[in-house]
Amino acid sequence: MTPAEILDWSIYATFVMVMLSLAIAFIRLAKGPTLADRVVALDMMTILIIAVCGVVAVATGVFAMLDVALVLALVGFLATVALARYAERRDVRQNGDDA
Amino acid sequence: MTPAGLIPVIIAGSLFIWFAQMIPVIGGGDTLRYVWEWVPSLGVNVSIYIDGLSLTFALLITGIGALVMLYSARYLAGHVHQARFSLYLTSFMLAMIGLVISDNLLALFVFWELTTITSYLLIGFSHDTVKARRSALQALMMTGVGGLALLAGIILIGTTAGTFEMSEINAMDGVLKDSVMYLPIVLLVLAGAFTKSAQMPFHFWLPNAMAAPTPVSAYLHSATMVKAGVYLMARTHPSLAGTDFWLWTLTVFGAITMVFASVMALRQTDLKLALAYTTLMALGALTLLLGNESGYTITAAATFLVVHSLYKAALFLVVGILDAQTGTRDANSLFGLARALPITATAAAIAAFSMAGFPPFLGFIGKELKYAGAIAVASEPIFVAGAVLISSALMVTIAGIVSFRPFWSKSGTPIPNVKEAPWPMLVGPVVLAILGAFFGIFPETLATTLVNPTVAAIIGNAEDAKELQLWAGVNLPLFLSIATFVLGFTLYFYKQKLREILIGMTTRGPSFDNGWDKLMAGIASGSKALTRMIQTGVLYHYMVVTFGTALVVLAVTLWFRSTGIPAMGVPQVELWDWLVFVLVLLGAILTLVTNSRITAIAGLGVVGIGMAMIFILYSAPDVAITQLLVETLVVVLFAAAALKLPHLTPEPLRKRWLDALIAIGLGVVTTVILLKVTTGPIDRELTTFFETASWPEAFGQNIVNVILVDFRALDTFGEIAVVLIAAISIFALLKAKPEEEEQ
């Protein structure tokens, strides 16, 4: 194998691994069981998308994809925070009088 | 007398004089025509056409109008709404004049409808009572039905003849009669005429219209408006009459109406109602006569038209006086008032003689002519003459009931302290009654001035007009006249018994008036039921129908208009395409099946991530970034709002096969359409322009951004407006709470 072929193969393999990870994370997302589990899974998926951007950048040489990754790195956690906060507040509320 | 009362009198009087000075010209056989263009592109003109027919009507309208208005000026003096009354009555009169002098059928229709509206307002004048409101609506709807039919008829006439000018159409020999549209035209025109002129079975609104003040009854619902239908039949006579269809339709409807109305008149104890039915009878008679083309019948029609207007208006006004002076119109409570009301009684007697057809009054001549006309009816003279005989005999009876009994009968005690009406109310009946007597003695005056020109207008030839004469010699009409009186007097003496029999019969049989109520109730409940079925108030139903419509429409169109399976080459699908596909699919399924809000939101997040990946893979970084940012914000908003929202209840065990069917159907349809669309080529002209112009002309390397802020900046501007308004609206939504919610 030439180095270029190795690279092609690696890109492919990495992509498959990352996508597989996404699928596995999705299983956790679907299974739960707690809200926190789902949030962790979603957070994980966000990070994995950043990885996808990296792979695509290597595969295509288009570095515009890194801009996507940058944005995601900055704001991805906002969803996590919002959902986590929801989980926390929801517990407070559930102890309250209205469900 | 207030200005509100006097001004209409002056208007009507002036117009009468203006029309009267045309008598020599028109009587001489000329016609007048003035044309002003109104809506030339639709062929609508304001064209005035005055011939004998128009002039006769115009004189009746303005002459009787002036007298009735004088009468009402006193009758309604002091009424809070006298001004409105005068306004409506004057408007009506002007509309009615417009109707009879318009040559353009569409202009005629405009005035036709205006008389309907003013009549509606006048019947409902005593709007505080349910009865007045109901009667007004009934009249409006019944004449409205006819009006719409007439409109269709007029349109067909216009299309067939190429013009709406009736004088031109009448001059075109047989243009309507020979066309394939003849039958629909006649049907539609007669629908208009019969409803307006209250022919059986469209008659029932007219007695109810008596809810209007008596001057209105005298004027609109006896002398003028109801004769608009007659006018229409006379006006279109040259173009439409002369066929068996015309003959038989008019004869049968007219005869039935005539007999039915005169019998019903006998049944009434309310004098006004009795008169109303006699009006119906007269309208039937006029219709019957207009079915023919012979000189006798048309002369009879023209004469009877005038006769009836004179005596009937007089009698209505008399009843109004009785009502005003005694407080009742009940035939059973009015006796022997001749001493207290000498002038009224005299006028009533003269008018009644005319109505009953005694010589030497005009009514006699009218009746003789009717018989002559009836005998002249070519095919079934006996049937027609019989009908005329029965109804004329009943007129004798009714005349006795209305004018003899209240004044001269000694079978009961007169109501005390009754005073003669003031002079403005007396002028009308007196003048009208005297005119009836005058024309009876000098029939030639009437013949030359009005009747002959009218006949000429209707059958095109004044030579065919028959002479009006009190003594036409011993002939069949004379014998029939004598038979009429004998029968009439007999019936008068058995009136009470007859009335009881009639009441017994009519209460058992079906009543048109009750039918009306049932119809109205049916419309109300039917439309309610239908609306409740369609506009259920349940969003689910609305959405099922909306989505279902989209599905059916698209599927049917696909099936009938774009058959065939899209020609797909070997799809070029990479592994990551499948992975993205599966990811989005899983996200969608998760959202679909979960009962947990957050899981659903997470599922949507996965779909969003998958979408972003599609955009990343297929070279849309800007879109991918936007998608991710928006997705994040959606999650944030959802997470915040969900705190105050209830849990998702697990899907109830309700069978949702219909929803599933619609959903899957729409999915399949969308896929098929999209597959078909993408197999075709795409025109990249626009994109090529953007690619080549982006940097050299718009100084930007990011073509998407250049499109957004330069090539299609207006879109973007609208879009940020949407975002801003969304913010304003949401702010309002959150802050605008009514007091009850703010606690």
Place this chain on the structure above:
Amino acid sequence: MNLFLLNLLLAVVWAGFWGSFTLTQIAFGFVIGFLTLWVAQPLFGGPSGYYLRAYRIVRLILFFIYDLCVSSIRVAYDVLTPTDHSNPAILEMPLDVKSDIEILLVTNLISLTPGTLSLDVTPDRKTLIVHAMFADDPQEVIDSLKSGMERMVKEVFEA
């Protein structure tokens, strides 16, 4: 911080020499400038905390990267082997650092390094709640955290 600004200025001047204000040139200029300043130390009044701090930052980064790798391998091992070696526990670690930025750094670094995960800081900012994967001896875990990450962060921010 004055030296830092001076260093930046040198980087810009460097880029100006080359006539190209690209990121590469500025970064290169910054390194050259740092070296120049370090060499020319005496000119600016003897040794300065600037260089020490730079050294400590680099040390912290290296230490952190090493730790991240180790911890990830540890996780990998844990995940891939069927047996469960862990003995998780929630621990309370007293905090010495005060400022926001220091607390943030400490908690983040602790989260990214082996076996520990910052869960919360008490509202009085004095205690850090840590989830430890292998807490056979809780005190040992806390001590190692304090002497490792926290100390290094503190040193970076010392004057």
Place this chain on the structure above:
Amino acid sequence: MTEIIISIFLLLGGFFALIAAIGILRLPDVLMRMHASTKAGVLGSSLILIAGAIFLQEMEITARVVAIIVFLMLTSPIGAHMIGRASVSDLKKTHDKPDNSA
């Protein structure tokens, strides 16, 4: 030669990403799972991004990659902390109660 280095970084990154994913699937509770996602997940993504930086070999790209990694390391633990707080309060009550099927 660069190709080989890039490949190594890529494959390592992919490996750690996979580890993180398996971790959040296999580890017994939510706190343990977070260990996997914060550490291995961040490392995996970072390695792949570094591969991208080496591949594209531009200062601008490298700077961006560094920025992404720093941001990731800044935000990821904060997210973990938030989830941790929530789950601790969750754990204090009932373990493994379905989140809101109540």
Place this chain on the structure above:
Amino acid sequence: MSWYLTLPLVIPFVASIIAYLLRSSPLGAWVSIIGSGLGLIASIALMAVVLDAGVIAGQMGNWPAPFGITLVADLLSAVMVLITAITGFAVAIYALSDITERQAKLGYHALFQILLAGVTGAFLTGDLFNLYVWFEVMLIASFGLLILNGGKEQIDGGVKYVALNLISTILFLTGIGLLYGMTGTLNFADLALKVEEVENQGLLTVVAMMFMVAFGVKAAVFPLFFWLPAAYHTPSFAVSAVFAGLLTKVGVYALIRMFTMVFDHDIGFTHTVLLWVACFTMVIGVLGAAAQSDFRKILSFHIISQIGYMILGLALMTPLALVGAVFYLVHHIIVKANLFLIAGIAKRLTGGTEVYQIGGLYKSAPFLAILFLIPAFSLAGFPPLSGFWAKYIIVKATLDVEMWFVAFIALAVGLMTIYSMTKIWAEAFWKPHPDGIEPDLKTLPNKPAQIIPVAGLAILTIIIGLNPEPFVIFAERTTAQLLDPTAYITTVLGETP
């Protein structure tokens, strides 16, 4: 030339921004009135230019069509813009009396002006996607206006309104995606040419039907009208007046535009569907109205019914029928907006809109009675008011193509319209108020603000009714342009299409 097209669009935007920034001050209402006044002037100027030139086009951003966005006004666009401005001006004045301080603070005037801008934009744009954008501007502004009172009724009506309109919006968007996928262009004029090159004409019909459904919801045709009666009776009267006058007409306009200019390849199918739709819309709408007893609900269902007439004009696709549709559009906007405004006055005087529970307006408020009778009888198609000519032309067009049954329906629906209008009249005006109230116009707060717009619109009805000739000629010219869009296309794309 392009600024004639731009100003009617820009002015309401400027007014909206200023009104929004001044939302806490009482000046907002006056900004709205002045803005609407200026907008009216601009619209009149546009109309004057278009009357002279036939079609004018402006390339936004100076990018030539079909690459940039073209604003274009043919006679149809110009008259719709003008009538929008007239209605907007009337309602802006009316708002002085109808809009509370709180509603103003929440941004009523800004929302209202943006609504006008959206409607105007929809009429002026020559670009399909841009039409979508203006639809959205209009839609979201209408959302805001609808719920501005925040009561239970508004929220409930709002839910249904929003849900169904969003479905339409997404259908529209999907349709754009598909049509773009087939033709590669978005400019109406360019589309008109490019659709002829599409190989799969059958598929084009399918996409056309997608647009028909999407616009059908907007136009509130059968069986897609549910959102309208669910919501139109809930907001402030000024709001429901402008909704009633304008919103559905944008849907009708879009149908006319697309189904004369772009989708005229399969008239036998598409326009037959429209014909059925028209008949059912007329009938169901009028029966729905017969079932109602609330002033505004009756009027709401009548909107549907009257939309049926307009669709009928489009479905027949003959010159005269289109003249009728255009005439109907203009007439109906004026009349329906007016009736809703009157409903507001009636409510203020009698305390309700449920006609069986109010009354007495005829006796003590005769001026209002006249003001009601004019638009009501115009709506019912009585001559010599504008509605008569509209109805006449449509019926004549139907009879001309010998569709007897359709003509019968059109006439029968006219009769039922009379029925509903007289129901309002008999109950709210003639009948004495059940609670003995004697409503008096003198007690009306801020009376001129309510009477002037109502009277103004009534006068318009009468003017059109008494002097329909110029309007008919105008509609004929408009129709000629619709049936032969050559002038439109060459003006937009330049001399060599």
Place this chain on the structure above:
Amino acid sequence: MEQLLSVLIGILVASAVYLMLARNLLRFLFGLILLSNAANLTIFVGGRLTPGAPPLVPDGMDAPIGDVANALPQALVLTAIVIGFGLFAFALILAFRAYQSLGTLNTDEMRVAEPKEN
């Protein structure tokens, strides 16, 4: 890929419609998001797909080299996403207020504007 995405869009539409018909406003909102995504994707696919070549003009060039992705649908989708966000946000808050005000998210029970008649 166009074919695969066409199928995917169909699936999204089907899921969305099913959710929107669920008589629950929250599920309606979920469906709405899915349906918006489907519509956006339709535009994107309608403009055809080009992998690995964003519509950017490289430095020093006047136009992109070779075939790049179709920029116009991207701009349209971007606009549609933002508009969709505005509409969705309104719908979400409306649902929120509907629950506050009417006490239910079940659309069958929302009968204030059009009350049941007996």
Place this chain on the structure above:
Amino acid sequence: MNSVILIAGARLQAVLLLVFSAYMLLRGHNAPGGGFIGGLIAATGFVVYAIACGTADARKALRFDPGSIAGAGLGIALFAGLMAALWGDALFTGQWLFIGETEDDKGIPLSTVLIFDIGVYLVVLGAILSIAFSLEEAV
């Protein structure tokens, strides 16, 4: 949210996001980014801050009412479009000024298009914050 870690992180994050948003806005014409994306990112920054420190603090940090920012943004965007009138061009015709233009370098571009994009940025920022803040306050 009484989390010390989040508050500390959020401040930093908010600043980073704001700077980043300005960067995305300014380079948008030539690389992925632009007014929308910039505005969305900036809004995210303030939302993070609001979640951590509460909306009252976030409003204070923003200084202006978000609704008014959005309104002004729409005004600026419209103004940018209307400026074309000064040159007699149609609405939204871009007007460019290149500072320091040379033969092969266009220099620093100033344009109405950029002003337009700034308007877009402000509208997106203001509108999203208005929505997020008022929702936060309502819950």
